[in-house]
Amino acid sequence: MLQEGQFRPVGGSRFHDVRVRLIASTNRDLAEELEKGTFRQDLYYRINVFRITAPPLRRRKEDSSDLAAHFLQKSAGKYGRPVPALSPSALETLLRFD
Known part of the structure; x- marks a missing residue:
């Protein structure tokens, strides 16, 4: 539930408030993986806010x-x-x- 600014530790019973910025990196084409069904659509739209593409x-x-x-x-x-x-x-x- 990072979009709400909360998380619950594994095995925990209560949520903790948190301010988080997530940075993700991959060498795969996630749009292609999304079309193949090998990447979750909800996760893709959450992390695909600001894209930086670096050439190999x-x-x-x-x-x-x-x-x-x-x-x-x-x-x-x-x-x-x-x-x-x-x-x-x-x-x-x-x-x-x-």
Whole structure:
């Protein structure tokens, strides 16, 4: 009953008031899934209020080097290691993948 701003925990007997914003993500075409009957119509209309469509990485390869650098930096920070450089051949290999 999120549309009413309430929820009841599993096994609970009373409702709790809540202010919620739901963000959902999928790699499937939900309109197509709805037509096939594999996705609930009521849920589709509740979550399909504001849609952002991002093209897959294979269509924006120019982002690959920035993403690789981000994850290298994040992993290095997590393990307290220096940030490794991505060699030109490693980047070239990365860019060949769809």
